[in-house]
Amino acid sequence: MTSHMSFVQSNWLQTRLHDLVPGGAHTYARGSDQYPEFMAPILVRGNGCRVWDADGNEFIEYGMGLRAVTLGHAYPPVVEAVRAAIANGVSFSRPTVHELDAAEDFLRLVPGADMVKFAKNGSDVTTAAVKLARAATGRTKIAICDQPFFSTDDWFIGHTPMASGIPEAVTRDTVRFAYNDLPSLAEVLADNDIACVVMEAATASAEPQPGYLEGVRELCDRTGTLLVFDEMITGFRWSAGGAQEVYGVTPDLSCWGKAMGNGFPLSALAGRRAFMELGGLRTDGDRVFLLSTTHGPETASLAAFRAVAQAYTSEDPIGRMERAGELLADGVTTAAAELGLSAHVQVVGRPSCLVFVTRDAQLVPSQAFRALFLQELLRGGVLGQSFVTSAAHSDSDVEKTVDAASAALHVYRQAIDRESVDGLLEGRPVAPAIRGSAYPRRLRRRG
The missing domain is CATH 3.90.1150.10 (Aspartate Aminotransferase, domain 1)
Incomplete structure (x- = not known):
């Protein structure tokens, strides 16, 4: 180098x-x-x-x-599993055995969940969790923790500096609360009009204080609010069973992605059967159009996930x-x-x-x-x-x-x-990824 x-x-x-x-x-x-x-x-x-x-x-x-x-x-067991899977086709008009095998592997790793549905993007499964919570509770408002990112969809992005194109009518149903601050959440839930609380149990820079997550769980139970954990980062990085396994607090729904396939595109919505079945064929209520993706169950990513699950079971x-x-x-x-x-x-x-x-x-x-x-x-x-x-x-x-x-x-x-980077830094400074303007890194159009 x-x-x-x-x-x-x-x-x-x-x-x-x-x-x-x-x-x-x-x-x-x-x-x-x-x-x-x-x-x-x-x-x-x-x-x-x-x-x-x-x-x-x-x-x-x-x-x-x-x-x-x-x-x-290019982790060899993942590459080999994917190569073997795609040699027999990738996408079909009916479910494959890969879907059942992957679901069984996932639910063994995440014992707090009863059912799982696979997709491709983290945003898709997080928004599906919000939709499911609204259907289950009959409420529309969402409480999101004051954490960096949950979804590309309007209900979240409307509360960031890049809110252009998002109607105010959508954003008013989303409210925020502070992490590690139970009174902040209690105030938000006081009117019993929140469908779900969406949060990361922990982040790279913030661990839950003793009793905090248990307090969140109790507040949600008391107010009939669903608790949704975003496990995009914590899943397979805190533990194979996610932050919920590390801290011993089980959410109603959890959203997974990123490391599931060691880079292959795969995400998952997991949760309690009583809620997940609302998107299935064993409900007497109105059905929820939960997740329906052409590429969600393609064999390559499911094979990659199964190899990842095996690595987390047999190695450290x-x-x-x-x-x-x-x-x-x-x-x-x-x-x-x-x-x-x-x-x-x-x-x-x-x-x-x-x-x-x-x-x-x-x-x-x-x-x-x-x-x-x-x-x-x-x-x-x-x-x-x-x-x-x-x-x-x-x-x-x-x-x-x-x-x-x-x-x-x-x-x-x-x-x-x-007291300056002048003369040492070549070019302009970096900038936050989510910001309201292209400046300070605005580029000129060519031609």
Whole structure:
């Protein structure tokens, strides 16, 4: 790995992507505005925790497909299972045995759920949970925790800075409450008009206080409100059974995705039979159009999931992720302390789901300083908007990452001493993925 890297081919490809794809990527979090300007690698392949871009640069990757890859890229048992499945067809006009086998595997891992339905996108299953809760309760309002992201659909996005195109009539039915604040939730539920509470049991930077989740469960039971856990990130990263298994609180419905297929597209809505059956053929009430997806049960992703489930049953991928995370956090924290940057650059979160915080000379969170840190990590052969590990990150990979972070921190120290990134950061700072304007990374149209 070398600090002398070319991004000529990646930059050309990124420009072409902006010509053909709004935002230049199919996920806002993958956008070029999330990386240093002119240093946004366009990837061509990956193996384990390594990826290679169109210019031939090699990186140790963190974030791993927006937390979707826990076992490593091209993990052989997953690849082999998918290859065997697709050799016999991918999509049919009737259910396949893969659907039954995958459902049985899933429900063995998530004992708090009675039934499961597979889909492709996390947003789809979260919105299905909201629809199901409305049907079950006869209520329309939704209470969402003050956490980063739940869905691309109107009921959630209408409460973000990117609310353009969403009617106010839709957004008024969604209300917010604060995490780890039971009085905040109690106030929201006081009128008994909330269909469901949607929340993550924990996040990369926030653990539930003792008794908090139990209190949420009790408030929902008392008010007849369904409790929905978003397990997109916590599922297969906190444990195979998700955060609900770790904290011992069972939701009515839970929503899964990301690491289920080690990168293959798969999501799931799981929950109690009494509610899930409302979308089936064994109900006397009005049926809920729950989930009906052409590609939800395709054999490739279900085979990938079954291989993932087997790995979590026979191996300890979470233990390996956590070991890598602990070594990485210790190494970067020590390097920052040696340069007097302990308050400026911090690694926080669960060892299997680490993020880094970047602050300026006044200790204010800074996108410009974040861009500088990302830039220098890239020059050291590390690609990552976070320090989220996978089971494929070895001690050697972590050691090389700490070396790259240490070199980046030396440049960061210069910027702190100058109280500015000027002369050190090439191009404009990165910007939040969900924001109301294209600025500060607005691009000119070509031609």
